[in-house]
Amino acid sequence: xxxxxxxxxxxxxxxxxxxxxxxxxxxxxxxxxxxxxxxxxxxxxxxxxxxxxxxxxxxxxxxxxxxxxxxxxxxxxxxxxxxxxxxxxxxxxxxxxxxxxxxxxxxxxxxxxxxxxxxxxxxxxxxxxxxxxxxxxxxxxxxxxxxxxxxxxxxxxxxxxxxxxxxxxxxxxxxxxxxxxxxxxxxxxxxxxxxxxxxxxxxxxxxxxxxxxxxxxxxxxxxxxxxxxxxxxxxxxxxxxxxxxxxxxxxxxxxxxxxxxxxxxxxxxxxxxxxxxxxxxxxxxxxxxxxxxxxxxxxxxxxxxxxxxxxxxxxxxxxxxxxxxxxxxxxxxxxxxxxxxxxxxxxxxxxxxxxxxxxxxxxxxxxxxxxxxxxxxxxxxxxxxxxxxxxxxxxxxxx
Amino acid sequence: xxxxxxxxxxxxxxxxxxxxxxxxxxxxxxxxxxxxxxxxxxxxxxxxxxxxxxxxxxxxxxxxxxxxxxxxxxxxxxxxxxxxxxxxxxxxxxxxxxxxxxxxxxxxxxxxxxxxxxxxxxxxxxxxxxxxxxxxxxxxxxxxxxxxxxxxxxxxxxxxxxxxxxxxxxxxxxxxxxxxxxxxxxxxxxxxxxxxxxxxxxxxxxxxxxxxxxxxxxx
Numbered sequence: 001x002x003x004x005x006x007x008x009x010x011x012x013x014x015x016x017x018x019x020x021x022x023x024x025x026x027x028x029x030x031x032x033x034x035x036x037x038x039x040x041x042x043x044x045x046x047x048x049x050x051x052x053x054x055x056x057x058x059x060x061x062x063x064x065x066x067x068x069x070x071x072x073x074x075x076x077x078x079x080x081x082x083x084x085x086x087x088x089x090x091x092x093x094x095x096x097x098x099x100x101x102x103x104x105x106x107x108x109x110x111x112x113x114x115x116x117x118x119x120x121x122x123x124x125x126x127x128x129x130x131x132x133x134x135x136x137x138x139x140x141x142x143x144x145x146x147x148x149x150x151x152x153x154x155x156x157x158x159x160x161x162x163x164x165x166x167x168x169x170x171x172x173x174x175x176x177x178x179x180x181x182x183x184x185x186x187x188x189x190x191x192x193x194x195x196x197x198x199x200x201x202x203x204x205x206x207x208x209x210x211x212x213x214x215x216x217x218x219x220x221x222x223x224x225x226x227x228x229x230x231x232x233x234x235x236x237x238x239x240x241x242x243x244x245x246x247x248x249x250x251x252x253x254x255x256x257x258x259x260x261x262x263x264x265x266x267x268x269x270x271x272x273x274x275x276x277x278x279x280x281x282x283x284x285x286x287x288x289x290x291x292x293x294x295x296x297x298x299x300x301x302x303x304x305x306x307x308x309x310x311x312x313x314x315x316x317x318x319x320x321x322x323x324x325x326x327x328x329x330x331x332x333x334x335x336x337x338x339x340x341x342x343x344x345x346x347x348x349x350x351x352x353x354x355x356x357x358x359x360x361x362x363x364x365x366x367x368x369x370x371x372x373x374x375x376x377x378x379x380x381x382x383x384x385x386x387x388x389x390x391x392x393x394x395x396x397x398x399x
Numbered sequence: 400x401x402x403x404x405x406x407x408x409x410x411x412x413x414x415x416x417x418x419x420x421x422x423x424x425x426x427x428x429x430x431x432x433x434x435x436x437x438x439x440x441x442x443x444x445x446x447x448x449x450x451x452x453x454x455x456x457x458x459x460x461x462x463x464x465x466x467x468x469x470x471x472x473x474x475x476x477x478x479x480x481x482x483x484x485x486x487x488x489x490x491x492x493x494x495x496x497x498x499x500x501x502x503x504x505x506x507x508x509x510x511x512x513x514x515x516x517x518x519x520x521x522x523x524x525x526x527x528x529x530x531x532x533x534x535x536x537x538x539x540x541x542x543x544x545x546x547x548x549x550x551x552x553x554x555x556x557x558x559x560x561x562x563x564x565x566x567x568x569x570x571x572x573x574x575x576x577x578x579x580x581x582x583x584x585x586x587x588x589x590x591x592x593x594x595x596x597x598x599x600x601x602x603x604x605x606x607x608x609x610x611x612x613x614x615x616x617x618x
Contacts, residue, residue: 005541006606007571007599010552014572017549018459019466022476026454029480033450033487 243285249381250279256301266307266317274299274323278380282332291333295380297343299325305351313355319365320348341374343382349392365392435501443490450487457502458483461509463553467568468513470557478516482509510573514583517565536599539606547609555605563598570595 022028258272276297281290303321327339349367356362369390371382382388433441433452441449461482466475486508493504544552556564565584569575570591575583577591584591 004538004599006539006544006603009541009544010602011572013545013547013549013552014463014467016460017463017553019462019472019475019553021455021458021462025458025476025480026451029454029483030447030451032480033484 244282244379245285245287246283246290247379247384248281248290249384250281252279252381253277258301266310268305268307270303270305270319270321271301274301274325276325278382280380282379293330293332293337293378293380295327295330295337295339295378297325298328299323299343301347303347315353315355317351317353318349319351319367320346322346339374339376339378341376343374344372345382346370346372347390349390353396359397361396363392363394363396365394366390367392435498436495439490439493439495439501442487443493445487453486454483457505460502461505464506464509465513466553467556467572468510468517468565470559470561470564474516478513479509481516482512485512510568514565517561518585520561536603537607539603539610543610544606546613547606551609555602555609558605559598559601563594563601566591566594567598567602 254274254276256272256274258270260268260270262268274297276299278293278295278297280293282293283290301321301323303319305317305319307315307317309316323345325343325345327343330337330339347367347369349365351363351365351367353361353363367390369388371386371388373383373386433449438449438453438456442453458479462475462479465478465482466472469475469478482505486505489508493501495501556567559567566580569580569583570577577588577595580586580591581588
């Protein structure tokens, strides 16, 4: 074959000639050359999604279970809220005569079985007048508040029991909608509206009966023991301050402005300013009417989150954090009222987010929150239900 | 307190992130300055950074090889990626035999991949009348061809029909004989020779037209 010079020139010029590589070419090639890795990653993503679903279900289940077992109300509402409750340990039941309010009454510390028998046969009690302290409960869903049922004993003391507040009582729910947090890198600003459903016992709904001490075995017993022991210490009537006998809590509402900073590798931090409104109707001991209590809290939340699954349309993340809130304003029965101590809380949640577009997304975030006792005597829904299951769902703007 | 915690966490995370990026950069830098042999060694051990360096160092040349056969950039990119997939999967078969051996091996793989795709498209034995080109033609001056940019020459080759282009590449660029070409393409030697002649004629006319339009001054 004759090699024309011009053809040789063409060959020489094209020897080593390079074309510009396509943008993103390596990334495209990488996905092809590592199908095994992609398969592993695909399996890993599926595992993460399964873990995310299990986590969401587990958090929801734990919240519901915890709620069912939770004692409704930290203390007997007939006692001052800010008094420490001494716990007396008694090896055997004993009857201890005490006096209170000018009337004689014997407070009996009994074992669990005896308390059960006592509760069933309270009307038939003999010469001993017994105060059976049951744990206060809330209202049933959709029902009017019932007056505490009373059964008089021979000693004239009352046995008070209260219906248990249902888990999803309409009085104890608040809605949530959350907007605005950044999806990709850098900073984001958003507005958040939060909602925390209360945690109450489902016992009454399940069994149709009011909870007795046998259903909450140890707590009520310790309560009774401590009460009796305290009475031993001081014959002075305990009712030296205003005591809350009943409380109805309305839907809390939270609104906040959040700032989110992406830290990379799926991590992000979020903080901002949170406003919470708590309203309750409270009836004090000896009063027949309810007073309205309205509290306005401002707080600073701080949350960290980790996105462990990130797909074009879906992402799953875990978040944890807390908040410090302070009551900045309040009213009770028309008069100025405030809570001095700060309210601290811890939160944890697992979230699923659906990206509707590049800048918008919908999310659902079930989780739990625990509100520490602020040490005040103010009765709020957080005081009665410190550990709460929460479900947040909302809308985010990302930029 | 919260801001202090946030700041501490952010500092720790930034430090971890920076260290990770530095580690990635160190690994990449290692391969950037490696010679052909070391790079081949890294690729044979499935080092991600070595593979990426190989792609970025030779990808442009391999794309040009595929473009000469495909005549179309999109097809060429797909064929190039196919070629790299075969290269990475068959690196255990490669034996380094001196400078340039890696590139030569990669180009052979790319040519084979291109030919395979052309066979699948069944365009290799298509004879197309190219403007009724006469058998005889005026050979362009090789000095004039020097003035033509390589990308323009690539365009000229890309305009050839698939059969002519393939034979031209194998015969002129790869230096194959008609017998070898016939064996590779599944055609007879006469068809190979005929298609090469037609390709030369067409190419010569394009070169001449370009020289006339650009007046390179060789006159």
